[in-house]
Amino acid sequence: MSEQLERDYRDTLRLPTTAFPMKAELPKREPLRVAWWHEERVYERRLERNRANAPWVLHDGPPYANGELHMGHFLNMVLKDMFVKIALLDGKWADFVPGWDMHGLPIELETLKHLGIKDFHAIDPLELREKCKERALYWLDRQRSTRVRMGTFGHFERPYRTIDPTFEATIVETLAELAEKQQIYKGLRSTLWCVHDETALAEAEIEYEQKVSPSIYVRFPLTPSQQEQLASVLRGRGSADGKMPPDDAVPSVLPSVPKGVSFLIWTTTPWTLPANVAIALRADATYGLYEIEGEGLVLATALAPSALGERFAGARLLATTTGEKLDGLFARHPFLERDSAIVLADYVDLETGTGAVHTAPGHGADDFETGIKYDLPILNPVNASGHFTDEAGPYAGQFIFKANKQIVEDLRASGLLWRAHEYEHSYPHCWRCRNPVIFRATAQWFIAMDQNRLRARAMEAAGAVAYTPEWGEMRLKQMLENHPEWCISRQRTWGTPIPAVLCTGCGESILDPQIARNAAKRFGEAGAGVWWSDPVTTYLPDGFVCPSCGKCAFEKEKNIVDIWFESGVTHFAVLGHGGVPWPSDLVLEGGDQYRGWFRSSIVTAVAAKNAAPYKHVVKNGWVNDEHGRPMSKSKGTGIDAKDAMEKWGADVLRLWAASVEFVDDVRFGPNVVEQVGRVYRNIRNRIRFMLSNLDGLAPSDVVTRDAMQPLDALACSVVDACVTDVKGLYDRFDIHGAYLRIVEFESTMSSLYFDALKDPLYSRGLHDGRRRSAQSALLYAVKRFLTAIAPVLSFTAEEAWQEIPAPLRGDEMSVFDSSFAAVSIDRDALADDLALWDELRALRAQVAGSAVRDFEAKVRIEAGIALHERLARLGDNLREALVVSQCDLVAAPGLKDDAATLEITNADGEKCRRCWKFRLLGGDADHPSLCAECASVVRVLEA
């Protein structure tokens, strides 16, 4: 008897059991899951199933196949994956083709470095291309395995690659189409040029960095006759053309400046002085002639104090005039035997310098425009590698940045240097080799942004696109509006040739649509490398003659196309065939792509098809470190995606991606991951609780929603509400909102519902109806919850899904076979259920917070009429929800409808040794320490 009194009945309980481990060990387990997805063709099978449904396409902006993927890539790629999976689970045909950008200078440079070759002219182009291809493929493979390791779905076995012959054909095909529309021209232009890489650069290939430059003020002296003309302008009687004779009645200023007069200019690029042909003034600015120690200097009065420095104190202002009046005068070049014209330009500012801007049309975009406007010679005394040509006179052969010093010294020696010091400013650098770039006038191929109203049409098309965030529209339009002519030619080897030919008769460069089409066809069959080996005749249509001189002898041009143009036509290569729609439904890239890929894509699309290539542009933020500072690989603060996944696992990092507001800049680091890791463990444990209580449930045991006990049906409503909300948030691209909703849900389920279920689940008999109802609700909850989190926590959702007993999974083998599609939801009923849920939570909180322990308590609830009615419908489930031994519910007409008062006292009876509830014990002589219910359960067990 005493033995029975002290018996521990633990072994008669149905305690939770599951193979789903508490410890995630993600880095170890995830790669196996990736392999399983692949083997089971989970993505492909779901696609096939969705094939008949609406297509939905996220078009992948290609990462550059060079270097390891970092956390910025991770964020972007995982977000893309989330949207693909959301569409997939929504039943859409979400065909995702990842791609890589594989041509271009960075790979060429890396390959040359790899080969130990300094001068790229020293290697055969075809051999270099072969090596570059190897290198690019090597990086593609590494990046692809990292990307697959992230758990992303897509056709990774057949990505699009810009080096594929078919892709090269698309590029050239697009060139042909644009040439046909006369959207491309070749012209001399001052373009950004990298002297290290010996190629023209696009705007997008420039990074601004701090650089120390010489800052010099230089005199441009006037000859006596030039001085006379200036003097007449200053007297207000002359004009720049000198036709009006000087008025002797007004005293000349010249006697005051016996040492002569000069224009004073300022520059930070002394090496551009050999190309100087003009001095630009601002029309509406006031210019003064200052006398200092017998010499005269002309500069803007607003800048005289800063430009003249200490000597300003001793300066005397002799006369003033406006820039406009000085237009047309001349000064002498400081060291070359020629004049420099005084011209006007509106970009002359009065913030720095002298207001008299040294102008070299061959070495600056603004300067070039001015040169064209005034029909000035466009001098380019600098060769491709940055050395002066003979045109530079005494400096011929010198490297320009080295010549700076020499030029300054010479100016000092000749007495024309006014002042010199060092100056730190932000200066454009080559994005890859990090060397400072220059402007250099060369002949290049351009897309004419204003031909056929291309720019305006692109902006119109941009207006028809949706944006997240909304200001993206303004940003993209700005980029289109401000972007200069698009220089698409590069003088390198690793790329797709621009199939232009040069007439040997007249030297005309020709980009003929038919030749380009022939090239596209040929490249598509044999790869673009054949451009270097084929004779030019391969590409010429029959009877082709030079449209300019009528001759028929040609040679191939050796330019390749800008890789921004290549990535700008990925939409043509990937979309619009094989059932994949054009345009795409979504593109999602970092904010730098407004200027890059978002822009280049829409320009090519509008030029060729007059529509935007995407319907919705979503931008993700930058990944900074924990202090909000940029992570940079060069500074060693960058974190590789691969390393991070090995350390923390992809799913914790995926959850991190959802835990931050990805549209803004986000922070990443060990502490941030640590925090999100704890949220992860919470979610995992709550999934584990649900799974561990499905034990012993067969499909035939599962009860339908309407047959469930009230509390269980209520919990199912809470699940529905969560899934519906999460789906709605996903549809608005609000991954972070969905994350918050998921966390809120799993937390409320755990604290209210799971606690209430423990007693019914553990102490009831195996086939007890109460238990079956609870299990059925848990099955419903876990399945729907796993579906809801699968786009984010793909690994964990799948792992858990596999732990649902197979018969209960039905034909949904993978969580990605499941669906968001909900039972039809009655919104009003749902709202009522949620309100009741909250009321229960409030009551439970009062009990849990009281001094009396859960099952030691008896609760008396007095509730207003309406609340009483709702609570009464729960029956004994109300007592369960409060986790107490006894519960009396009384209607209190005196209280407000939804009000309740709670009285918590000690429960009657004694504590049952098995179920811990307070009951009358001793009804069963064999089990004197048990309540009647437990006794009967044990009897069945031990029969």
Place this chain on the structure above:
RNA sequence: GGGCCAUUAGCUCAGCUGGUUAGAGCGCAUGCUUGAUAAGCAUGAGGUCCCAAGUUCGAACCUUGGAUGGCCCA
């Protein structure tokens, strides 16, 4: 230097069109539980809502100026 964005608890973030004592999760402290146990539950302490001025009966929210950080451009 210009444009855009951000700034709310130690951390990640909510706070709808301005309206009582500004919220959640994580962390922290305390207590309970020890039949989800390297778990679970409850309670609590943390905030000059970047700063300043203005509009308003009333401002985290609107206006202006500034600070810090980020992106893009020059």
